[in-house]
Amino acid sequence: MSKNSDGRLYVYRGGQGEIIEKKSRFIATVKQVKSEEEAVSFINETKKKYWDARHNCSAFVIGKRQELTRCSDDGEPAGTAGRPMLDVLLKEDIHDAAVVVTRYFGGVLLGTGGLVRAYQQATKEGLLASDIIEKQDGSILLIxxxxTGIGKLQYLFAREKITVIDTEYAADVLVKAVIPEADRERIEKTITEQTNGTAKQEWGDEVTFAEHDGEVLLFEE
Known part of the structure; x- marks a missing residue:
């Protein structure tokens, strides 16, 4: 998982990863959650699903600035499960996500260090199995x-990796693009220079957006 300096990573679709460590089975289930209530409900559902497991440890992080965090060791030695799982979410800059790591005990003690490593690795596997998107703050730009000028614009869009939402061809060409907030002034200036001022630009709504499988996703936050 990687992001640019202005983006935030979110779970778009949750997934499930699994590791085996000294005969213990660790199953990490990841889900998108937008509130503490959703997170608690997901954790309880997962505990019911894996009712016969020795432990169902959990962690979640919610908010644009990761302002709400919770974690639980669920019977494991204090600090060996929930907090290490939460540390993975925070380090990876994941937002609005919950993870439950279910452990089926294999009869061999792992020790505190072994537990920390196992729960962290399971959490990472769960994230790798999930669909992660990068959300950015930006604005709609109408051009x-x-x-005769569309060719220059298309070249500019490709060079600057500008996300085009829609293009309308009529008497002239209207392009609807979304520009990251940090690039607003630079892109506006570049378009003016590249088209010698012939392209008319108008800023629209502020949005939060992401790209997924070649599709532009717009979000209300």
Whole structure:
């Protein structure tokens, strides 16, 4: 998982990863959650599903600034499960996500260090099995040009990796793009320079957006 300096990583679709450590089975189940109530409900559902497991340890992080965090060792030695799991979420800059690591005890004690490593590795496997997207804050930019200018714009969009939402061809060409907040002034200036001021630009709504499988996703936050 990687991101640029202005993005935040979110679980778009949860997944499940698993490791075996000294005969103990660790199953990490990850889900997108947007509130503490959703997180608690997911944790309880997972505990019911794996009712016969020795432990169902959990961690979740919620909020644009990861302001709400909780974790539970669920009977494991204090600090060996929930907190290490939470540390993975925080370090990976994951937002609005909960993870439950279910342990089926294999009869061999792992020790505190072994437990920490196992729960962290299981959490990482769960994230790798999940669909992670990067959300950014930005603004809609409407660009109107004639047909002779669209080629220059398309070259510029490709070079600057600008996300185009829609293009309308009529008497002239109207391009709807989304620009990261940090790039607003630079992109506006670059378009003006590259088109000698012939392209008309108008800023629209502020949005939160992400790209997934070639599709642009817009979010209300």
């Amino acid at each position: 109107r040009t004639d047909y």
